[in-house]
Amino acid sequence: MSLEKGLASKYIYITFVIAAYWIISILTVFVNKALLSSKAVNLDAPLFVTWFQCIVSTVICIILRKLSQWFPGYIEIADGSPFKKDVLKKVLPLSLLFTGMIATNNLCLKYVGVAFYYIGRSLTTVFNVVFTYILLGQKTSFKCIMCCAVIVSGFWLGVDQEHVAGSLSILGTFFGVLGSLSLSLYSIRLKQTLPAVNNDIWLLSYYNNVYSIIIFIPLMIISGEPTIVYNYEKLGYPLFWGAMTIGGVFGFAIGYFTALQIKVTSPLTHNVSGTAKACAQTVLATYWFNEEKSFLWWISNIIVLTASAFYARIRQLDLSKEYKMERQQLKV
Template identity: 90%
Template sequence: MNLEKGLASKYIYITFVIATYWIVSILTVFVNKALLSSKAVDLDAPLFVTWFQCIVSVTICITLRKVSQWFPRYIEIADGSPFRKDILKKVLPLSLLFTGMIATNNLCLKHVGVAFYYVGRSLTTVFNVVFTYILLGQKTSFKCIICCAVIIAGFWLGVDQEQVAGSLSVLGTFFGVLGSLLLSLYSIRVKQTLPAVNDDIWLLSYYNNVYSIVIFIPLMLINGEQTIVYNYDKLEHPFFWGAMTIGGLFGFAIGYFTALQIKVTSPLTHNVSGTAKACAQTVLATYWFNEEKSFLWWMSNIVVLTASAFYARIRQLDLSKEYKIETQQFKV
């Protein structure tokens, strides 16, 4: 009975994490789209926006650490320094992926609509299969490879329909594909890096954002954003900084719940969850922005989602079969 209750509590917790990830992720996309492309903000400096969000995240981490020291009975957060040489060596590779991931995500979102953002970043599962084989040496079944081929076909159909509609952004699509690639690498690397921070999501988020603040500085300078920000006419407006802070709060939340979802499930489950979430996000975006899409455009979304769902099911069965074989060998 206690075992059943424990399993039920575990599944409830996992469901809560996934649902929260969905809500936070969808809201983050809409908030970032407003910051990056809306006329109300009108600031052509996507890397600066992302950099400021990292600053907000670090501020939140430091504040929560102080609160935990004042009220240890109610909140407990581990103490850690991102400037330790051993931590820097272990976490920096992940932080480079983290920086690239959030930068390309925002660059993609700046150039494409929220509705197409899903298809533009739908190759994450495909890249996950490729890098799982290259980096971890894990082979994938032929059925899974077929699913990946269908996902690629759905992606190209979506790109084609964007071009037919005259709304295709080649640059936005490029950043979407690059973002998918970096997300796959990040998902795999998170599992390998968490033990270095005692499986503490808060510390990992703190370290990632501290390192990203530094990494973004040369990127912003190369992109010439310092001049754009200096000449920005709304730099002293409270509305602008309020909107930027809200974006930073969501940026911190999505970073935390992304890592937490990977921790309580797996990189594969996280990628599939992200794909399914993006489908709901697409429907909301077409309704919110009052966009009309063609039948083939919707088919591209359905193809990607269906293939991703089949892939998840096949992988689940494959892993279950592998587990049974290993268990039987252990008994023998």
């Protein structure tokens, strides 16, 4: 009975984590969409919104680090300074990619609808295959390449249907492709940078957000956003800053629950969960914003979602075979 209770508790916990990931992830997208392009907020300063979210994430990291010092054993956050020369040299290249990634993601979301957001950023897998080969010299199986080809076809069909419906944002799609590209490069660089911070994801998150706060300042100045923010009529409204803070908290929370979901399940389960979540998010967005989509538009989503899920599964099987071969070679 105790074993059955233990398994039941484990499955309940896993279910809770997956549900929390879905809820936080979907809410993060909807909250950011409201901050970036809703008439209620009406602030044309996407870089400023992203910059403030980095500040909120940094403050949360600092608070968690202090709590880990006060309550050791309950919260474990490593101590570290982002202003050390060796840390700056090793982490800054990754932080540049991190800044580009979150900036282009939010810029994409500003110009496209939530329903199209997943399709707009669906080329990450394709870029992963391309850059893994170019930068690391690692080849991908033919089946995975075919999945990538199907993803590209689904992406183009989705773009075409947005164009037919008259709702295509070329700028938003462009930022979506850039977001996919930067996320791919970030993922590759992440594996190379983690050993420099003792594989501590939260310490790296702290460094990334601190550096991003600094990197965003010249970008905001070049884009003229300080003037826009200074003349913003709701700048003194507590409700506005409350909404901005909530957006920052959600941004930090999605990073935590993403890592937690991978930890309690597996990378494959995380990919499948993320794909299913994207499907639910798309359906919810069309209902919430009262959008009518064509049959081919829905087909494009199904193509991308299915091909992404197949890619994750095939890649997992390929890695499993490689691991078994390495084990056999070691035994010999």
